Structures are given as C-alpha cells and as structure tokens.
Amino acid sequence: MSNCYLIVIGGGAAGIFAALRAKKCNPDARVLLLEKTAVLLAKVRISGGGRCNVTHSCFDPKELTSHYPRGNKELLGPFHRFGPKDTIEWFQGKGITLKTEKDGRIFPATDSSETIIQCLLGEAKRLNVEIGLRQKIQTIEKTEEGFCIHLKEGESLHCKKLLLATGSSSQGYEWAKQLGHTIQKPLPSLFTFNVPTSPLKELSGISATDCELHLKGTSFRQRGPVLITHFGFSGPAVIKLSAWAAPYLFEKGYKADLIINWMPGSTPLPKRLMKKLKQDLHADCFRIEGKTTHREEFVTCGGVTLNEINFKTMESKICPGLYFAGEILNIDGVTGGFNFQNAWTTGFLAGS
Ligand SMILES: Cc1cc2nc3c(=O)[nH]c(=O)nc-3n(C[C@H](O)[C@H](O)[C@H](O)COP(=O)(O)OP(=O)(O)OC[C@H]3O[C@@H](n4cnc5c(N)ncnc54)[C@H](O)[C@@H]3O)c2cc1C
Structure with missing residues (x-):
C-alpha cells in the first residue's frame, strides 16, 4: 500500500505538465504518474509530423479562445494565467530554442519532437516525479481521505488528489462518469x-x-x-x-x-x-x-462536461480532490498548436 499527495493518470502532455507543476509547487509532496503503456508522451512524438507544434504565436487570450470550437468560453481565464507566452518562456527557461513559422505555429528549433520529450522527461527526473509505466488500473474508489487506486496486480495506491489526464481514452471517460461526471459524446474533429x-x-x-x-x-x-x-x-x-x-x-x-x-x-x-x-x-x-x-493532427471533441469543472483550479465541482486536464475535457482546438496549448494550460492549472 502506498500513499501519495497526487496521482496523475495518463502520461501525455497534460499529465506530465501537471505533474511537473505539482512537484514544483510542492517539492516535498509525493507525485506519482501512472501510464498504461510502455512510453510517455507518445502523441508528442508523432505530433506536427514529428516536429511538435508546441503552441501558437497568438498572445491575446480573447483572440486565442477563438481557435477553440469547444472550450472557448471556459479557456479565457486560464489563458490569462498560462498562455502561449508562458509556454514559450517555460521551454526557453529549460534551454529549448523555439521558432515561429510564418503562419504563427511554434516549433522547437531542432524541428524534432524529441527535443520537447527530452525536456519534459528531464524535468520529471530532476523534480523527482515518480513514474509508473505499464500500469493496469482496475478501479478507482473515492475514500474519505481522497482516492484509492486498485491495480490489476492487487496493489492499492492512496492519494489525496487525483488528476485524470487520459486524453481520449474510453477508460478515462468511464472513470469520470463513475466519479459523478457527465461526458459529451466523443467524436472525431479535424x-x-x-x-x-x-x-x-x-x-x-x-x-x-x-x-x-x-x-x-x-x-x-x-x-x-x-x-x-x-x-x-x-x-x-x-x-x-x-x-x-x-x-x-x-x-x-x-x-x-x-x-x-x-x-x-x-x-x-x-x-x-x-x-x-x-x-x-x-x-x-x-x-x-x-x-x-487528417494524419498530421487530429483530436477528439467531446469529453468531460465543462460546467462541472472549476476552471480556476481544474478541480471537479462534483467530486472534491478530482482534477482534469487536456483532451479528456470537452475542449478541442483547430490545428496550429492550440491543442497542446490546452494541455499545457489546463495541466499547469491542475498542478498548481
Ligand atoms: C497525429 C497527431 C498529431 C498531432 N499534432 C499536434 C501538434 O503538432 N500540435 C498540437 O497542438 N496538437 C497536436 N495534436 C493533438 C495533441 O497531440 C493532443 O491534443 C494532446 O496530445 C492531448 O494531450 P493529453 O495529455 O490530454 O492526451 P494524450 O496525449 O492522449 O495522453 C493521454 C495519456 O493517457 C494514457 N492513458 C490512457 N488511458 C489510460 C489508463 N487507463 N491508464 C493509464 N494511462 C492511460 C495514454 O496512454 C496517454 O499516454 C496531434 C494529435 C495527433 C493524433
């Protein structure tokens, strides 16, 4: 049996970014990230044709929200707190050079998503985020103190706070439903x-x-x-x-x-x-x-209903201690780096 302050489920852009932020805010707290596959950041690797379109050079929060068919109203406040400028500063602060293309899309100067992956994983290591790969979660139980995660192997993990960042996986939607949320029908976009x-x-x-x-x-x-x-x-x-x-x-x-x-x-x-x-x-x-x-970028629209979330913290209004970030939410943007910006922004707020 193991106790953590925060367990993040899902090792994509949103989950990792949230875990990094949580550890940065609470260096002494145990932050554990559970990923079902053998690799982290798989979508980052294939994103932008292998170049990773990290964000977009649209710095006015109101204008930025106009690129989100779903989530535009809810993202306005979050973008004031962590927008593309903050994303750029965050990566530059870790020594990553970014470049802006004519159409406003921002990529690592190396033109390789590996640069972004190594940066995020390096930070996770430096900040001592615990990572469990190939984790098969059986059930999630709400307890008085927080949550109990039952693994298929029989082990149970306890945490005060739980973040679901499982992208468009049906299992993530199922857990959100079991914890009291409603799901807008997941559909393809782009x-x-x-x-x-x-x-x-x-x-x-x-x-x-x-x-x-x-x-x-x-x-x-x-x-x-x-x-x-x-x-x-x-x-x-x-x-x-x-x-x-x-x-x-x-x-x-x-x-x-x-x-x-x-x-x-x-x-x-x-x-x-x-x-x-x-x-x-x-x-x-x-x-x-x-x-x-559209092979270069596609997303799922639909997901956790937005008026059930407090967009100042990304905490559930229904289940205290439960947080959401990234594509699991009913938020999606058009192509151009907007979908990762949603992952960075909501991940940052959830981890704060
Ligand atoms: C081909 C392609 C290219 C793209 N290119 C771009 C781009 O250049 N710019 C851009 O802004 N957006 C791009 N996108 C969209 C972007 O990749 C997504 O919006 C973003 O990855 C969402 O991040 P996320 O962390 O919410 O979800 P994901 O990246 O999907 O991560 C979710 C993670 O949760 C894990 N998981 C799922 N279920 C479980 C479970 N039961 N237990 C444990 N772990 C679980 C998954 O294995 C995965 O690692 C692209 C998408 C695709 C498909």
Whole structure:
C-alpha cells in the first residue's frame, strides 16, 4: 500500500505538465504518474509530423479562445494565467530554442519532437516525479481521505488528489462518469472532406489560397486556403470547418453540401483551376460524402462536461480532490498548436 499527495493518470502532455507543476509547487509532496503503456508522451512524438507544434504565436487570450470550437468560453481565464507566452518562456527557461513559422505555429528549433520529450522527461527526473509505466488500473474508489487506486496486480495506491489526464481514452471517460461526471459524446474533429463526385479530382495537389467555404443550410463558414485532393478537399479552411462543424457533420452521417466561393477577394486562382471551373465561381456546390482522417493532427471533441469543472483550479465541482486536464475535457482546438496549448494550460492549472 502506498500513499501519495497526487496521482496523475495518463502520461501525455497534460499529465506530465501537471505533474511537473505539482512537484514544483510542492517539492516535498509525493507525485506519482501512472501510464498504461510502455512510453510517455507518445502523441508528442508523432505530433506536427514529428516536429511538435508546441503552441501558437497568438498572445491575446480573447483572440486565442477563438481557435477553440469547444472550450472557448471556459479557456479565457486560464489563458490569462498560462498562455502561449508562458509556454514559450517555460521551454526557453529549460534551454529549448523555439521558432515561429510564418503562419504563427511554434516549433522547437531542432524541428524534432524529441527535443520537447527530452525536456519534459528531464524535468520529471530532476523534480523527482515518480513514474509508473505499464500500469493496469482496475478501479478507482473515492475514500474519505481522497482516492484509492486498485491495480490489476492487487496493489492499492492512496492519494489525496487525483488528476485524470487520459486524453481520449474510453477508460478515462468511464472513470469520470463513475466519479459523478457527465461526458459529451466523443467524436472525431479535424478531418478532410470526401467528395466522390468532385469534377476537380484530376487537379489533385492544386491549392487555392483564399476561398470561402460554407456548409449549405448552416451558419458554418470558414475562409482560407483549400487543397484539392484525389478524394475531395483538404487544406486549412477545410480542416477548420471540420472542427467547428464536427458534431453537425457527425449527426448528418458526414453528408452535406459544401458551397465554395473560389474568389471571395482578389487573390487570383491557379490557371488550371480557373479553366476547369465552369460553374459559378462564387457559389460552386459539392456533395460531401464522408471524411478522411487528417494524419498530421487530429483530436477528439467531446469529453468531460465543462460546467462541472472549476476552471480556476481544474478541480471537479462534483467530486472534491478530482482534477482534469487536456483532451479528456470537452475542449478541442483547430490545428496550429492550440491543442497542446490546452494541455499545457489546463495541466499547469491542475498542478498548481
Ligand atoms: C497525429 C497527431 C498529431 C498531432 N499534432 C499536434 C501538434 O503538432 N500540435 C498540437 O497542438 N496538437 C497536436 N495534436 C493533438 C495533441 O497531440 C493532443 O491534443 C494532446 O496530445 C492531448 O494531450 P493529453 O495529455 O490530454 O492526451 P494524450 O496525449 O492522449 O495522453 C493521454 C495519456 O493517457 C494514457 N492513458 C490512457 N488511458 C489510460 C489508463 N487507463 N491508464 C493509464 N494511462 C492511460 C495514454 O496512454 C496517454 O499516454 C496531434 C494529435 C495527433 C493524433
């Protein structure tokens, strides 16, 4: 039997960052992180095409929240307390050089996610965060003093405070439910549109830099670059639209009419595309019939219901001593470093 001040379940960006913060705030307290797999920070490793888009150079909290289809209202206060500037300072303070790309995305100067992983793991070691890998948790029990974690091997761990940072794992949602929370249905976000009948497929690879997209019959709109692919449409404006409309598109079985205004401004179109577009340039209609995962970054929308959480501390309003951070919450951002920023921010607050 083992006693801890804090047990963190989940060794992703949010869980590790929270554990580091907790140990920094309470150096003498025992902080134990339990991870079910054999590796920590697996998603950080594959993130941003192996480069890890750590955050985004958007420093106004209000503007920053506009990049979160879910969680924008709740994240405003947290971003005032720990925003992208703090993330940058945190990593720079550990000797990591970051660089900002033209579109505002921030990466380690090495262009390698390994830099971020080694930094976080080095800190965990330095601060003496205890880490248990391949941990199979059977049940979580609420006790008078806090929580009792029953492991499959028969051991029980006791803690005063418990943080669930299990990302989009169904087990994490299940524990949250057992401890009194409600879960918004987990659904995929950040995907591209399949348009099997698209007459533009032969132009696969061509981008139009300024288009306005609109899902017919809805208020979902986005403006930005569109990439023509061999299965339909991709590109920043499409991925963003998929995030904002994720629950709607799920409900419609990923079938909808996409209206594209190819030239909402004065940016000229690529010649081959211009030639091919026979219909109205300003209201071209395409039938979406399915989605494809955007391999560079995808997230789950849905998760722990936000009004059940105190966003000053990330503590549950329902179960005292229970905290949440990261993707387990019903928060998701568009691509560009916003999802990690959510993990750093909520992890920081939960660990504080
Ligand atoms: C391919 C890809 C690329 C991405 N690139 C970017 C990017 O460049 N920038 C960006 O901002 N976002 C990116 N994202 C999104 C980002 O990775 C996530 O938003 C972020 O990792 C969420 O962190 P988290 O700690 O909440 O969850 P996770 O990273 O999912 O971590 C959860 C951890 O909990 C563990 N766990 C789950 N269940 C249990 C259990 N029962 N017991 C113990 N442990 C458990 C998991 O094994 C995992 O280690 C990307 C996502 C993907 C899939």
